[in-house]
Amino acid sequence: MPSRSRKKSSPAELLSLNNHQSAYTKAGVNVALGNEFKSGIGKIVRQTHGPEVLGGIGGFGGLFQPDFKKRNIQHPVLVSSTDGVGTKLKIAFATNCHHTIGADLVNHCINDILVTGAEPLFFLDYIAAAKLTPDVVRSLLSGLSRACKVSHCALIGGETAQMPGLYEPGEYDLAGTIVGVVDRKKLLDGSRVSVGDFLIGIPSNGLHTNGYTLARHILFKKMKLEFSSKPQGLTTSLQRELLKIHRSYLPEFQAMTALGANKIHAAAHITGGGLIDNLPRVLPKTCDALIDTNSWRLPGIFKLLARGGALDPLEMYRVFNMGIGMVFIVPQKESLIIAKKLKGKIIGRIIQGHGEVQLEAPKQLME
Amino acid sequence: MPSRSRKKSSPAELLSLNNHQSAYTKAGVNVALGNEFKSGIGKIVRQTHGPEVLGGIGGFGGLFQPDFKKRNIQHPVLVSSTDGVGTKLKIAFATNCHHTIGADLVNHCINDILVTGAEPLFFLDYIAAAKLTPDVVRSLLSGLSRACKVSHCALIGGETAQMPGLYEPGEYDLAGTIVGVVDRKKLLDGSRVSVGDFLIGIPSNGLHTNGYTLARHILFKKMKLEFSSKPQGLTTSLQRELLKIHRSYLPEFQAMTALGANKIHAAAHITGGGLIDNLPRVLPKTCDALIDTNSWRLPGIFKLLARGGALDPLEMYRVFNMGIGMVFIVPQKESLIIAKKLKGKIIGRIIQGHGEVQLEAPKQLME
Numbered sequence: 001m002p003s004r005s006r007k008k009s010s011p012a013e014l015l016s017l018n019n020h021q022s023a024y025t026k027a028g029v030n031v032a033l034g035n036e037f038k039s040g041i042g043k044i045v046r047q048t049h050g051p052e053v054l055g056g057i058g059g060f061g062g063l064f065q066p067d068f069k070k071r072n073i074q075h076p077v078l079v080s081s082t083d084g085v086g087t088k089l090k091i092a093f094a095t096n097c098h099h100t101i102g103a104d105l106v107n108h109c110i111n112d113i114l115v116t117g118a119e120p121l122f123f124l125d126y127i128a129a130a131k132l133t134p135d136v137v138r139s140l141l142s143g144l145s146r147a148c149k150v151s152h153c154a155l156i157g158g159e160t161a162q163m164p165g166l167y168e169p170g171e172y173d174l175a176g177t178i179v180g181v182v183d184r185k186k187l188l189d190g191s192r193v194s195v196g197d198f199l200i201g202i203p204s205n206g207l208h209t210n211g212y213t214l215a216r217h218i219l220f221k222k223m224k225l226e227f228s229s230k231p232q233g234l235t236t237s238l239q240r241e242l243l244k245i246h247r248s249y250l251p252e253f254q255a256m257t258a259l260g261a262n263k264i265h266a267a268a269h270i271t272g273g274g275l276i277d278n279l280p281r282v283l284p285k286t287c288d289a290l291i292d293t294n295s296w297r298l299p300g301i302f303k304l305l306a307r308g309g310a311l312d313p314l315e316m317y318r319v320f321n322m323g324i325g326m327v328f329i330v331p332q333k334e335s336l337i338i339a340k341k342l343k344g345k346i347i348g349r350i351i352q353g354h355g356e357v358q359l360e361a362p363k364q365l366m367e
Numbered sequence: 368m369p370s371r372s373r374k375k376s377s378p379a380e381l382l383s384l385n386n387h388q389s390a391y392t393k394a395g396v397n398v399a400l401g402n403e404f405k406s407g408i409g410k411i412v413r414q415t416h417g418p419e420v421l422g423g424i425g426g427f428g429g430l431f432q433p434d435f436k437k438r439n440i441q442h443p444v445l446v447s448s449t450d451g452v453g454t455k456l457k458i459a460f461a462t463n464c465h466h467t468i469g470a471d472l473v474n475h476c477i478n479d480i481l482v483t484g485a486e487p488l489f490f491l492d493y494i495a496a497a498k499l500t501p502d503v504v505r506s507l508l509s510g511l512s513r514a515c516k517v518s519h520c521a522l523i524g525g526e527t528a529q530m531p532g533l534y535e536p537g538e539y540d541l542a543g544t545i546v547g548v549v550d551r552k553k554l555l556d557g558s559r560v561s562v563g564d565f566l567i568g569i570p571s572n573g574l575h576t577n578g579y580t581l582a583r584h585i586l587f588k589k590m591k592l593e594f595s596s597k598p599q600g601l602t603t604s605l606q607r608e609l610l611k612i613h614r615s616y617l618p619e620f621q622a623m624t625a626l627g628a629n630k631i632h633a634a635a636h637i638t639g640g641g642l643i644d645n646l647p648r649v650l651p652k653t654c655d656a657l658i659d660t661n662s663w664r665l666p667g668i669f670k671l672l673a674r675g676g677a678l679d680p681l682e683m684y685r686v687f688n689m690g691i692g693m694v695f696i697v698p699q700k701e702s703l704i705i706a707k708k709l710k711g712k713i714i715g716r717i718i719q720g721h722g723e724v725q726l727e728a729p730k731q732l733m734e
Binding site: 054055059060061062063064065066075076077078079080081082083084086087089090112113115116118121122124125126128156157158159161162163164165166167171173175177179180184187189213268269281 | 421422426427428429430431432433442443444445446447448449450451453454456457479480482483485488489491492493495523524525526528529530531532533534538540542544546547551554556580635636648
């Protein structure tokens with residue numbers, strides 16, 4: 001934003017605010033660089049904006065006027081979630097690859113609100129670093145933008161914070177907040193789940209964004225692998241495997257809507273805590289989820305981690321998604337059709353219980 | 368969330384998931400500790416929840432059903448903002464004082480949406496650390512909660528992320544996202560501002576949350592002051608001065624609403640970038656804001672920073688709020704009444720220009 005003082009407005013003085021010699025820059029923060037980003041951000045994020053986004057970039061708040069009528073929503077419930085990408089960031093730092101981690105974050109957040117029945121409205125990001133590097137921020141924002149655009153979610157605001165001394169040079173943190181909307185009568189809260197329902201697991205494409213601290217510990221400290229390694233059981237290098245983008249399940253939810261709104265009794269996004277901690281979020285207190293861990297093929301990365309880490313199988317199911325990124329709980333009689341439609345597997349069923357998860361045959365992963 | 372495996376469900380094995388010897392803990396992340404926080408959080412945040420908040424804690428998304436009718440809003444525009452508290456965090460770390468920084472964040476975010484005419488609906492936080500310390504997280508959440516409650520803003524969700532290796536032990540980052548609502552016809556976007564309008568400045572109570580990197584550099588590196596120091600011109604110790612909570616201007620906006628909705632032509636929250644960068648956000652391209660920097664008394668902390676840092680006055684107005692935390696742009700004929708009502712000062716006026724800020728007499732601060 002151009003700015004000047006009435007009594008001190010020579011070009012040289014203005015320049016002095018924008019170069020690297022200002023006192024604020026010396027202390028570690030470059031205000032002018034921050035503003036340059038802000039103007040560059042406009043082009044990248046504007047491609048995610050539809051007619052519901054009001055105003056331009058640079059205001060104090062992002063403005064979004066939801067068209068509830070067009071969205072066919074009578075009693076809007078706003079559904080929101082804040083998340084980060086955990087130490088998957090460390091993989092991005094180590095490989096200097098920053099253009100996919102934004103999509104990891106957006107897709108993670110989208111999945112978190114989809115399970116309530118909501119559709120995404122808008123997203124805000126938070127990027128914090130000791131010093132903002134234009135190329136890195138541009139990569140991050142491009143990744144965020146692309147993922148938002150695909151899911152018709154407006155990237156409506158964000159903060160790029162320069163905090164010298166809080167982050168290591170070359171590192172950053174990335175977090176985001178999504179807001180979506182669901183009609184009150186379509187809200188999925190687990191209350192429809194009952195004994196006899198079936199669980200359909202939809203594959204993950206890898207670790208998604210959870211368990212990276214443990215995975216890095218096993219793969220790089222214990223097993224002493226390299227990013228370029230292609231260990232037995234993986235179809236790609238470790239770098240590509242570990243940077244695979246967290247899958248968005250929006251297409252599966254859209255397919256379910258096409259099948260008929262009341263087909264889903266509940267859905268759970270399998271993130272940190274795995275099947276064991278995430279399914280109970282949508283289980284009634286009188287039901288358990290009984291899961292046959294032999295009903296799907298464990299992807300190579302999890303076998304590798306089990307082998308290399310000599311981990312307790314039970315703990316693995318609590319840290320990693322183990323190849324299942326989303327679980328739909330559906331009526332038994334519809335389960336085969338739905339599983340086929342969504343390219344998922346029937347992985348278990350709802351039995352009487354106490355709102356917990358029971359795993360059958362968790363030992364297979366050690367084979 | 369209790370969880371168990373059907374074939375591995377002895378209390379000893381369950382315990383092994385909850386103690387500090389699990390592989391995930393050894394790698395630096397304590398899942399059980401994370402869950403313990405999550406259950407403790409409930410009590411603290413629930414006091415911010417009114418009837419518009421649906422569901423409990425622990426779901427995938429925060430649920431908020433805004434009562435637009437009760438709020439007298441016909442065409443809702445959602446206004447959102449994400450922010451952090453910058454390196455004011457470093458003051459909290461150094462003084463081991465974590466119960467006020469949450470309110471800094473909430474109030475900062477509230478002010479950012481108030482200037483669009485919006486009222487707060489809900490807030491989500493993001494806390495990231497190498498290791499979560501229960502006491503610190505509890506302090507942070509209590510601060511967030513208190514500030515949310517005062518402003519009738521529901522603390523509806525959040526993420527507490529454990530990221531070993533990204534943060535120094537004892538340090539953390541704190542960010543947040545606010546969502547508010549304004550009726551389309553009451554949206555403040557600067558379009559009502561015209562030549563002849565007056566600017567009313569409402570005092571800040573200190574640095575708020577901006578300029579801390581430079582301030583710390585000057586006070587502690589250059590001037591070698593201590594937290595317990597009480598330098599000339601300050602009425603309190605440096606620790607207390609630097610931890611003063613970012614003032615919320617919600618009461619001033621409520622007072623303006625009571626005076627009549629169309630009294631405000633625009634408002635600007637004076638944060639990073641100071642008066643020089645923040646006022647242009649609400650100025651038409653044909654108007655400048657002419658500010659008489661002699662029209663208010665510069666608080667002691669800014670004089671101290673000017674003296675100790677030997678800073679270019681112009682740069683100070685671009686880094687610090689300089690004692691003005693909020694600016695209202697109002698019709699000239701109402702300005703005296705409004706200034707009196709809000710305990711503010713008339714600090715300038717709108718003249719023809721190019722959407723920029725002109726400062727009169729910025730040199731006073733060196734005296």
